[in-house]
Amino acid sequence: MKRRDALAAGGALVVGTALTEALERWLVPARRPAASGYSLLGESDLERIEAGVAALRHWDDRWRLGISRKAVVAQLSEVAELAAEAQPAAVQPRLFLVLAELSRIVASMAYDEGDHPSAQKYYTLSLRAAHQAGPGYELYGVGILADMARQMLDLHRPQDALEISRLALDGARSRKAPAPMMSMLYTREGWAYARLGRVQAFRRTVAQAEELLDGGDSEPLPEWARVIDHAELAGVVGARYRDLAQGQDDPVAKRKSAQESVDYITRALRLRPPAQRRNQAFDLIGLGRTYLLLGEPAEAANTVCNAISLVGGLGSGRVQRRLRDWHREAAPFHREPAVAELRDELSRTLLTKSRK
Known part of the structure; x- marks a missing residue:
């Protein structure tokens, strides 16, 4: 390299x-380099x-x-x-x-x-x-x-x-x-549209991603293939609906997007395999952030507490950054006892290790 x-x-x-x-x-397409006339690396070594x-x-x-x-x-x-x-x-x-x-x-x-x-x-x-x-x-x-x-x-x-x-x-x-890879790529495109506030473009790409994943064949794929499953699709789409809600000024549209976020993330949590604890933590933190948008601070705090019980002593910077997002967004609800208690706990524990 x-x-x-x-x-x-x-x-x-x-x-x-x-x-x-x-x-x-x-x-x-790249030009493949010429092979040598003798073996520097054997098949068993490569395996x-x-x-x-x-x-x-x-x-x-x-x-x-x-x-x-x-x-x-x-x-x-x-x-x-x-x-x-x-x-x-x-x-x-x-x-x-x-x-x-x-x-x-x-x-x-x-x-x-x-x-x-x-x-x-x-x-x-x-x-x-x-x-x-x-x-x-x-x-x-x-x-x-x-x-x-x-x-x-x-x-x-x-x-x-x-x-x-x-x-x-x-x-x-x-x-x-293959269809599962195309579906994954459409979620990336849709994510960008959501961040740009392009609601209709976002909904279009989400529909394309869902249609591809539902209609994809069962052809075996290489282990390295980057694809998406229904749980991950629901989690990503749910988080993007929250992005849309955060940028919307109309209260009706904002609430509708936030509720769709709850529906998708709840579906993701239901579909996640038990071993995917970190993904579950992302879902729960995202759900807690959405509950703040819906004006349900106690439910938001309870949901994030569930996420913390999953992450334990994990040193994942991304998880900690999402917790910091919730901590910041929950500030307007600091008089709610459950929120105040959790924000204080985060300030004293997990978030002190993730200042970057």
């Missing part, structure tokens, strides 16, 4: 046209590396598995050295995919910690590696674009997120992406 291929090599976040124009080139990455693939759902970012970066460095050498034709594409996955895991860790310049750099390295993997792995790069769009949304740059989402959708359509 050459330094010039990283968008954020200098440590600064890249945004706007400079970001989207740089990403466009990754949609052009052991792939098994290690498979164990890390769902670190986000398993409370980070107690793994530090440094450890994954060290593994990434070792694999990058192997990928820099020409490998047999049967090995090289899979090795680049391993490099892409490790880069994405490091990016996700940095994103969770709120280190956005590093996250962007490693997402870009992941995109580059997926590009080098060649035919058969292009959709992995589309999934990385979806991650980068989400990052722009977290940074309150919905127009950048919209442009990246459209790039991802273009790439997915040209490569005939």
Whole structure:
């Protein structure tokens, strides 16, 4: 991975046209490097590396598995050295995919910690590696674009997120992406529309995402495919209805959007597998924020208390940032005893560890 291929090599976040124009080139098919005449990395060695990455693939759902970012970066460095050498034709594409996955895991860790310049750099390295993997792995790069769009949304740059989402959708359509992946990409586009206050565009993309997911076939997908299920779709859409409600001045429209948010998030909580505790925590915190919009502070505090019982001692920066959002938004209800008690508890415990 050459330094010039990283968008954020200098440590600064890249945004706007400079970001989207740089990403466009990754949609052009890569030329596969020539294979060497001898084996530098054997099949069994590659399988052991792939098994290690498979164990890390769902670190986000398993409370980070107690793994530090440094450890994954060290593994990434070792694999990058192997990928820099020409490998047999049967090995090289899979090795680049391993490099892409490790880069994405490091990016996700940095994103969770709120280190956005590093996250962007490693997402870009992941995109580059997926590009080098060649035919058969292009959709992995589309999934990385979806991650980068989400990052722009977290940074309150919905127009950048919209442009990246459209790039991802273009790439997915040209490569005939499966319905669950297209559905996931439409949720990213809809998320951007919600942040921009474009209500009808948001509703249109939500309908497209739901239709694709309901009508998707059962064709088996690669383990690395970035898709969405009904629980995640409901959770994302519910949170976006809350975004809409926060930006609406008309009390009737505001209440309608907030109620739709409650309905979707409640559905997500019902559908979430028990093992997805962190996603449940996100849902509950989001639901608590929506109850504030509906003028139900006691219910909001109770819901967020349930989320805290799930997160325990988790060091997830994203969870803590969402709790900080609730803490700030609950300030107008500080005279409500349940709200006052919870805000005080958050100030003394979880939030003191997450000031960034």
